[in-house]
Amino acid sequence: MKSIRLMGTTAVAVAMAVTPALAQVASLGTPEGQVSIVAWAGYIERGETMAEFDWVTKFEEATGCQVVVKTANTSDEMVALMNEGGFDLVTASGDASLRLIAGKRVQPVNISLIPSWANIDDRLKDAPWHTVDGVHYGVPYQWGPNVLMYNTEAFGDTPPTSWSVVFEEQTLPDGSSNVGRVQAYDGPIHVADAAQYLMAHQPELGITSPYELNEEQYAAALDLLRGQRKLVGRYWHDAFIQMDDFKNEGVVASGSWPFQVGLLQSEGFPVSSVIPEEGATGWADTTMMHVDAPHPTCSYLWMEHTLSSNLQADLSVWFGANPVVLSACTDGSGMQTAEGCTANGLDDFEKINFWTTPVSQCESQGECVPYYRWVSDYIGVIGGR
């Protein structure tokens, strides 16, 4: 019950921007020997999947803090696990981080205890998804765009420049229609992609943020999505199923993550990706610390460790994401290169609208359609309503 109520109240609490004045750690003690982290799959690698991707072993040897990872598949799972407690850290995306702050599940981070804080990309230091009223509730971890992945054979010499290939019926460069050959994300947050498309193509709607839609803007976005339903055979929710659909179902274009693009390319499959002219949505993750973290010193040591440029470099190669420490792209400390960062969308930060949870009391226009309606209406759209 408690967690249920928490989930609900956070929506309101976020809107009202509550600032729980919680104590932060003043100084570090001796390492406690362990740190337990709730993380996305593939985010914390110790060389068990592929030997060269390991950013845990050395940390454990240097600090004596054993890293224990609990993987979570959705932002909601992360929030639920943190509500349960018993964990030190979580790699929360923007649609979870504010809920955690409002729910008082995470504590402010004392950045003076994190020497590498200064190295963080200036664009992320005070990002609104982890900074509330000037208080930092976490350390940025990685970020990435939701790109438009396309089959280079189908598009030939004219790669797509607009999201219209997945939103509006048209003939693709290979001469066939796009009906049945495009996909869209099977999550209600995809409504934001539609809204972003409308920002560029129907400016008269006056959308300023794709996560803050009034009734009229929201209805227009749903209409666009209803049109998209006629083009989409199946929506994607699982990265590996989407890759399979590109290989076996004749899908040639879809919103996707750099992760799938990279994996398909490494298999020699003819795909590429682009951030279209309308911009893209994206995710930015933050390492946050539980209010009752049982191992605070190890937690701080880990947060400092996450900012080391070789971890950032290797992780960004592994996950197809962008480092939050810019030098990771160029200093050769890990596997990442400047070209790799560009391919992952490092230069497109301004074009990206990062995932946040839509709330009813929104900043830009007072009253917006809240997330739970996005969920039920998107179910209807996929069901053909």
Place this chain on the structure above:
Amino acid sequence: MSRGAILPNRGLADRLSALFWRRPTVLLLLLITPPLLWLGVVYLGSLGALLLQSFYSIDEFSGVVVEEFTLKTYGELFRAANMDIILRTLTMSASVTLASAVIGFPVAYFAARFARGRWKAVFYLGIMLPLWSSYLVKVYAWKLILAKEGIITWAADSVGLGFLLDAVLALPGVGGNSLSTSFIGTWLVFVYVWLPYMILPMQASLERVPVSMLEASSDLGASRGQTFRTVILPLAMPGVIAGSIFTFSLTMGDYIIPQIIGTSARFIGQAVYQLQGTAGNIPLAAAFAVVPIIIMLVYLSLAKRGGAFDAL
């Protein structure tokens, strides 16, 4: 005067068994309490909590769950999009059940009446074997089989029957871009996965049809067809109904197959999963979860009248 029989000191076990002998109810209570607790607290308790949630509602503006009793959430089930989900699930469950019965009956009939000795074992194994491999592995395998560039399309094209497949996929409502992105595909996989649950109870009930009755039937001049219709089928019906309970309820509760194979249109299980997981709309998720319970209660009471539970 007499000092009585000399008995050794009795140990704990002896005294316990004596207690159980003198008071059988103690033993009974001891044995029955854990399962009763399980049923009462874990099973019915969680069901009760679920039911309770479904009478709450979500506040339209803030998205907060309002803990006041209301039927508003149940009213929401009647919204067009939600009715679609319920009807879609019901239709799928019914057609899967029907197909399983039609396909399963001959198999069960043969296994029960004609297979002997080693062949019987082979039949049992053949039916059970698919149940031993992981459900997910089977579903993913089917995704590849049904894919647009999968083996079925390839086989149809290479024997010149591609047009037939295209015609099937062009069917309005159930067709789609490929078998794996259509309702036909979802239906095929459901039938494959749940078929054993239909065959086994049917076989059990067919085996219970006494041979003497069949002989009597033919002695009285009934043709084979008449015997089948008037003797075998009615006697095997409880088994068919028992099997249909499995296939119907399993299809209705499943949320993984339609997620991997099909058009992404939601079924009840998926709706529950999504509403409670990502939307925080627990009341509507709970109300959705109550729907299959009610449908199954109705179904079971009908099945009970059909004598299905005699065959379990």
